[in-house]
Amino acid sequence: MQTLRENRAAFERLRLRPRVLVDVSKLDMSTTILGQRVSMPICVAPTAMCRMAHADGEIGIAKAATTHGTCVCLSSWSTTSLEDVAQATPDALRWFQLYVYKDRVVTERLVRRAEAHGYRAILLTVDTPLLGKREPDVRNRFELPPHLTMANFVSEGPKSEGKQESGLALYVASLIDRTLTWEDIKWLQSITKLPIVVKGIITAEDTKIAVEHGVSGIMVSNHGARQLDGVPATIEALPEVVATVQLMNQNRPADKQVEVYMDGGVRRGTDVLKALALGARAVFVGRPVLWGLAYKGEEGVFNVLQLLKDELALAMALAGCVRVQELRERPVVVHET
Amino acid sequence: MQTLRENRAAFERLRLRPRVLVDVSKLDMSTTILGQRVSMPICVAPTAMCRMAHADGEIGIAKAATTHGTCVCLSSWSTTSLEDVAQATPDALRWFQLYVYKDRVVTERLVRRAEAHGYRAILLTVDTPLLGKREPDVRNRFELPPHLTMANFVSEGPKSEGKQESGLALYVASLIDRTLTWEDIKWLQSITKLPIVVKGIITAEDTKIAVEHGVSGIMVSNHGARQLDGVPATIEALPEVVATVQLMNQNRPADKQVEVYMDGGVRRGTDVLKALALGARAVFVGRPVLWGLAYKGEEGVFNVLQLLKDELALAMALAGCVRVQELRERPVVVHET
Amino acid sequence: MQTLRENRAAFERLRLRPRVLVDVSKLDMSTTILGQRVSMPICVAPTAMCRMAHADGEIGIAKAATTHGTCVCLSSWSTTSLEDVAQATPDALRWFQLYVYKDRVVTERLVRRAEAHGYRAILLTVDTPLLGKREPDVRNRFELPPHLTMANFVSEGPKSEGKQESGLALYVASLIDRTLTWEDIKWLQSITKLPIVVKGIITAEDTKIAVEHGVSGIMVSNHGARQLDGVPATIEALPEVVATVQLMNQNRPADKQVEVYMDGGVRRGTDVLKALALGARAVFVGRPVLWGLAYKGEEGVFNVLQLLKDELALAMALAGCVRVQELRERPVVVHET
């Protein structure tokens, strides 16, 4: 799995250029995303079916993120309904990750419910017209365990249907709309006032189209290397997306600046530093949050986020940066020679 | 074995550039090779002595390929006669792979029999004036097992002759014509109307000569890294062959366009995508077909081809390509930086 | 740990260009640093708490270095007081490594004591406003063992305070001055006449500022890859520092030439050769000295230095260099292609 390796390896090919003798006694890691302040540029990516990892599930994750003052994304395929998550974390900064179903009535209802329950953005995943080939899921005939449900839906969850197949792959093939095009962004905009962030773009070409279609943000993502194998690491794709957005932002009003985020392979504070230095406004983490959840529920997630926060603070201090903004203003990162 | 490693590693150095929000509900993987439609751009390379792997042998492979609606190449050194294969798969799209024997009478008869039995092209292997050094074959004193024969010939099959030697290497040294030159292409054209595809070209220089000699197609191949070690991976050699052919095709009538194929190390749908994006009209697979054959005869081959077909379909969908033609029209593949 | 690997790997990416048929019967490895002659361009880097490795501790190291006629740096955090080291090695060429404490009275006293006891330079470590993340120290809840003290101070040494934390990290966080800036160099110059060498610079940008602030030397160092992970190997950073200093030295009087040293990953005579060829006036070694100390106290350190000295002599001879000066005058080192 070339891309899974690359998501990590590409970070290690980048070199930091620290500056010394800077007063680092007062660090400010906070930033805003879509106008909302977060305590750090590290947020939680949407991951499906979290209650498989721990009974605390999506609510545990949302609580831990909220305690940290950062943003959490809820997957369409959560095992807790978006309403229950909202109720458990009323003050949370929550985004709703959307998969568009063939049944547009289902989809529309999902979006309206998210809007109604205080989710602040629609994170539209665009890299999953079909599910990537995940061989362990095939081997294990992946199914949602009987005691859990796709809680945002009344319909049944993924079943492997007695085949040597991933139940989730079958589910996507039968229910998710693979005819989705850029035109549908307009439809989405017509049914919600929420800002739209497209998740899964890794080329300058698509970035341009996305901005032209009025999205508010772009999440550079290869779905944690779970969709098309062979695509570049996200940290490698980030610069071309950032450059395209920066150019297009010049012609846009100050309050309509498109933001770029990234996820994929972020494991260390120095990874965050590198991503920010290459132009990401914030990073999102997937697996590490699940590892924390599996280990110790909400507390485990809290600890994982704390580790990353501490590491970022330390990395900023040792690099001589006191505000995240600075990271974009000087060459903190260079490619290996 | 530098080239064996490279045939795989070079694929992994290529990066895909997927496009999103393309309607991928209707994929068309079909294409034509030498004017014949195939259901997918994945065909079966010629491999010698298939009945060593499974009793289904060459007929099993041909049937599986035909069920899939794709092309199969029969080796000169098949353990089933070309007539028997033709009879068992009358509707198959079959090519005949030719080794030119010192005894030109034998060679001519072989070509005429292939033509008479409905093979659609002569795939002339040009990288084997002598057999490559295959150390396991030497160690094992490779011989054709007694119950099998080189079924296209009356003469005896490879024997190691009591020496610490590969019987096949001795066979080639004594029977195959190592004086073969481009002039002989003309001779071949004089004895058959079948289109000729040369197999084993990996340089622009030889490509030019081949096209000048009126071949219909070029198979970029290093014989699965079994001949000269140290040559580049075929996916690395492909671009220079494609560029040369494209240039020369400009001066040729529409119905005389030379086609380029490749084999070597294709194991995944994304490999096929990469090869097509770099200009191959179709890829051919060798070992994976034999693995399927060894595992479960015709059914195993069918499964291997199905796996590749499914993976290609998925890869196309996730890359945002709905027809194979598109792969050549936009930069789906780039080299790693 | 990317940088730890790189500190070694980057040396191995450099290629030597030896010259032959040079009379190498009389080698001269001596050089001067800050005007003091050393028998070889290999000195001892400051390392904290040496008595943890062996009872001979800092005195053992200083004696061994002095026997070899080279320079030794004493850490602020030595387990032997700077006075005791001075008394045990009155003729030694000693530098004092300074950490600046929040309590400037403590700091000033330290500097004045070093000056009073014959230390010849202040080696100001600038890469440690906070301690790097050293996971083994966290896991082991690193503390100074009870029988040892931070002998230059009356205050207590690092305690992990019952937390799952490195005691040293807590110590640094509470006591070391993370507000330190370039302005403080002036303060330091106001309280001592000793030349100041800044340790921990790896960019051209900071080099320029350092020279402008009147430092006498720059130690290219990443603290043995113990501070910010992800920074380049020091041998990779060296050239840009050297180039900057060389340019600025052109405008400075002959007796005010700034010198460049390096440490990090030096393990072989050929490493020294490479560093010198890239412009370092001398290299400093950290871990190898501690390994020698742990193995056999003062004698072990002596042996380690002897090994390096012998290897450098051999490397110079085989490279066709008879004086260290020559190494800078011809291209002894090139990067791999």
Place this chain on the structure above:
Amino acid sequence: MQTLRENRAAFERLRLRPRVLVDVSKLDMSTTILGQRVSMPICVAPTAMCRMAHADGEIGIAKAATTHGTCVCLSSWSTTSLEDVAQATPDALRWFQLYVYKDRVVTERLVRRAEAHGYRAILLTVDTPLLGKREPDVRNRFELPPHLTMANFVSEGPKSEGKQESGLALYVASLIDRTLTWEDIKWLQSITKLPIVVKGIITAEDTKIAVEHGVSGIMVSNHGARQLDGVPATIEALPEVVATVQLMNQNRPADKQVEVYMDGGVRRGTDVLKALALGARAVFVGRPVLWGLAYKGEEGVFNVLQLLKDELALAMALAGCVRVQELRERPVVVHET
């Protein structure tokens, strides 16, 4: 040991460009070195103390090389006297490898004896003013076993003298002339009419000086990575030496053309092909010959040379080259991209 690895790895970074449909029925691998015909461009490098590997020793090697019609070099440090080797192989094409002793009387006698006994060239090793650091030899306190002698000398062979040291390193340090310079080439020319080949040059700079001093040949060698570690692989150094010699040869009469050879890491026929394609007139092999000797004396050496010969023939045929000369006339080798 960076260079030891590189001597092999650098070969694997080269790619062959084979041409097809060339009549390869008649290969000619023969060439001349210093005007003497050899049956193949593969000769035997000098290696010291061969009788440690097998009782057949230097005579066994010389006989095997002679049977193959190729050139063999006898080390100054042979365990068979040059006279005995000459007597056992009167028709051999033998070169004498010279180490220059501090005692020039000893050296002169050696050269005159070699000339008198039919050695055809003096192969002057210039990379060994001191012995490289060979850690196994140090650990094992290498000594010549008591039943063997440095048979070209009356003095004693290498003894470790009770020290933890390589006896050979001590031997070289005490007896070999490390004051040797290019001037001494003239002295050598004054005492012998034999052509001089300098062994151990890997830079363009030294190549130029060597040619100016009237040498007949240059052996690009890093002593099998046994002298200065960190130098480039010889196959990497070869091109700059070849380019320099080619330029200088243009101003020299046809019968005074300087020849370039190489040794280091040649293990396969394709390695020979690569070296020749990059301009070497012949390659020399060290370790493989010793392996053959250790395995089975003269016969083992014969087999090793046969293997290399067969592999070269096969590689030439598969690359479409029928004479070694052709290898230099077209781009058979390119660097990896």
